[in-house]
Amino acid sequence: MASGHDVVNEFITFQIAAVCGLIGMTLGWRGVMTKYSGFYDLPTAWNQVFWGILLGGAFASYADSSLFLPYYEAWLTGERTPELNAIRLFLVPLIATIGMHFLLRRKRVRKGGSQATSGWALGLAVGGMLSIVLITRKVQSGIDGVVDVATIVLIGFFAPRVEAVITAFHGTLMLRGKRWGAIFRATFWRAASLTMFYFAWFSPLAWVFIIPPILLAQDSAEKWVWDSVPKEGRRRWRRMQADKRREKLAPARVDHRPSSVIISAKTSEE
Incomplete structure (x- = not known):
């Protein structure tokens, strides 16, 4: 039976991991999703977050x-x-990808053509669960510096x-009618990212291979969401942007007459 001290430590460890994961999900939502907020199917995207938490928890644990x-x-x-082999490395992400594929094939997603936005929301939740498990392991192993x-x-x-980039790309390929291509490509990139995150758990060198591709994919992700x-x-979004530009470019109503003319005009009024 676990002692009270161990239970408290486990609770604190989970709290740290959960806070980091939720902050990452929140920051991932900002930017891409908030830029076009109100112009896509937001309720469906939030629904995908719920399913992503469930699927992501199972995927991350397994x-x-x-x-x-x-x-x-x-x-x-x-x-x-013996357990560490290429077959298992691709089989586990494949199972997760197929689960995400079925979620993105739901009628409410296909009806609005919101595979990319739903994919981004779904991926954020799945990635959030993955980060919670990895951070929990890191805290349990000890933080040395x-x-x-x-x-x-x-x-x-x-x-x-x-995960959001991968799943949004998956949804975009589905929107283009490339269903099998979406599954296999997403599986490949998910297996690669999982390997790199495990490598990053041990070595900071892995971030050299993680950060640049994600920064480069940012513009593409915005296009997929668009x-x-x-x-x-x-x-409606274009009209709103055009109205904002016109407001910025509208000349200020400033009286450009010489000061002497203005003074004489005021004197005559008095």
């Missing part, structure tokens, strides 16, 4: 037990374990965003 722990054991012992703190912060920030906005929403 990946932790079947992929991360064997990887962790191999790192400590220097010997490759600045590098470990930076690792926790970076995992909390980038894990939701990476493609998922209905035509009427696009027209």
Whole structure:
């Protein structure tokens, strides 16, 4: 039976991981999703967050037990374990990708053509759950210095965003009619990102291979979300932007007459 002290430590560890994961999800929502807020199917996107938490929790837990722990054991012992193999590395992300594919194929998503926005929301939730599990493991193993703190912060920030980019790309390919291509491409990138995050857990060098691609994919992600906005929403957004530009460019009503003329005009009025 666990002692009270252990229970408190586990609770604090989970709290730290959960806060980091939720902050990462919130920051991932801002920017891409808030830019076009009100012009896409927001209720459906929020519904995907709920399902993403459930699916992401199962995915992160299973990946932790079947992929991360064997990887962790191999790192400590220097010997490759039988459980750590390429088949399992692609099978686990494939199962998660198929689950996400079915969520993005739901009628309410297809009806509004909101696969990209729903994919971004779904990916944020899945990535948030993944970051919570990884951060929990990091805190449990002990935080020795600045590098470990930076690792926790970076995992909390980038894990939701990476999953959001992958799942939004998945939704965009579905919108273009490439269903099988969406599954296989998303599986490949999900397996690659999972491998890099596990590597980043041990070595800061991994961030060199994580951060630049995500920054480069930011513009593409905004385009995917824009493609998922209905035509009427696009027209309203363009009109709103045009109105804002006209307001900025409108000349200020300033009296440019010489001061002497203004003074004489005021005197005559008196």
